[in-house]
Amino acid sequence: EAQVTQNPRYLITVTGKKLTVTCSQNMNHEYMSWYRQDPGLGLRQIYYSMNVEVTDKGDVPEGYKVSRKEKRNFPLILESPSPNQTSLYFCASRSDVLGNQPQHFGDGTRLSIL
Amino acid sequence: SQKIEQNSEALNIQEGKTATLTCNYTNYSPAYLQWYRQDPGRGPVFLLLIRENEKEKRKERLKVTFDTTLKQSLFHITASQPADSATYLCALLYNNNDMRFGAGTRLTVKP
Numbered sequence: 434e435a436q437v438t439q440n441p442r443y444l445i446t447v448t449g450k451k452l453t454v455t456c457s458q459n460m461n462h463e464y465m466s467w468y469r470q471d472p473g474l475g476l477r478q479i480y481y482s483m484n485v486e487v488t489d490k491g492d493v494p495e496g497y498k499v500s501r502k503e504k505r506n507f508p509l510i511l512e513s514p515s516p517n518q519t520s521l522y523f524c525a526s527r528s529d530v531l532g533n534q535p536q537h538f539g540d541g542t543r544l545s546i547l
Numbered sequence: 548s549q550k551i552e553q554n555s556e557a558l559n560i561q562e563g564k565t566a567t568l569t570c571n572y573t574n575y576s577p578a579y580l581q582w583y584r585q586d587p588g589r590g591p592v593f594l595l596l597i598r599e600n601e602k603e604k605r606k607e608r609l610k611v612t613f614d615t616t617l618k619q620s621l622f623h624i625t626a627s628q629p630a631d632s633a634t635y636l637c638a639l640l641y642n643n644n645d646m647r648f649g650a651g652t653r654l655t656v657k658p
Contacts, residue, residue, distance in 0.1 A: 437590070466646075475551075475636065476591070476648035483644070492647075523590050532579055532640040533598070538590030 435460045439524050439539035446514060447547050454509045454542050456524030464527045465507040466491065466536070467499065469520040476523065482507055483530045514546045549574055553637060553649040561657055566624040568652045570637030576615045577639035577647075582622050585634045585651065594635075595622075627656045 437458045446452055458465065466481035468491075478491030482501040496518055498510040507526075511518060521543050525536040554569035570580070576599050583591035597604045597613045597620070604611045610623040624631050634651040641647070 464644075468648075473650055475650035476638075478646060481644060489644070525590075530644070532644065532646070533596065535581065535593030535596060536591075536638075536646075538592070540588070540590050 435537065437524055437526055437537050437539040439522075439542050441542060442540065443543050445545040445547065448515055449513050452511050452514060452544075454511075454522060454524075454544070456507045456509065456539060457505050458507075458524075458526040458537070459505065460526060460528065460537065461504065462526035462528050462537075463504075464530050465501070466525050467497070467507070467509045468523045468525065469493065469518075470523060470541075471520050479509070479522075511544075514544075516546050519544060519546045549639070549641065549647050551637065551639060551647055551649040553635075553652045555652055556650075557653045557655070559655045559657065560627055562628060564627055566627050566631070566654055566656070568622040568635050568637075568654065570620040570622070570639075570649055572618050572639055575641070576618065577641050579640040580611075580613055580620050581638045581640070582609075582611055582620075583636045583638060585636060591636055624654075627654075629656050629658050632656050 440455045467479040468476040477493045480499040482488045524539045527534045527536045550573040552571045581596045582594045585591045595611045608625045612621045634653045636651045637649045
């Protein structure tokens with residue numbers, strides 16, 4: 434089954450404790466991205482990647498890092514999480530880099546930073 | 548900066564009626580406009596894509612229009628059913644990889 438898998442689904446942690454949210458897709462997609470979703474603000478793009486070793490900032494990259502060492506994986510790293518990063522996070526992938534194909538989303542990771 | 552507005556946070560309609568959701572944007576037109584459905588606790592699921600040179604797209608009970616003069620897209624669900632209750636997001640793709648989402652409209656279809 435074609436899917437985007439995120440882990441963990443839920444995490445409560447404390448300020449300053451480094452964490453990684455993993456994302457994996459099994460569709461051999463070139464393009465992957467991370468979003469955060471906050472009430473009233475919609476989905477905002479954090480980082481995206483057009484291929485292995487190619488990443489770029491989205492709208493709200495501050496406080497986040499990503500890497501794309503393999504095509505299928507695109508982890509999101511919070512080196513020193515802060516309470517304003519409490520949010521619902523989604524990873525997505527699509528087959529083309531031009532944008533005329535749909536994005537496939539994971540089921541989200543709810544992060545709470547105390 | 549680009550701004551995307553979906554007509555309302557919530558829309559309630561009676562089963563069997565047509566639901567119409569609006570997505571308005573400012574500044575320049577996107578190359579593509581997409582609509583997604585999101586259920587509670589789940590990620591968005593793609594429904595339809597329309598290109599800037601297309602006026603209308605249909606898929607079963609769904610119809611999307613795209614008016615670059617009005618800077619607006621309309622999303623219609625005909626013969627709505629309670630199972631159509633969800634949040635619907637519009638997404639605009641600019642410059643190949645700048646993708647912006649609206650905040651969504653929560654649709655409730657009452658039996």
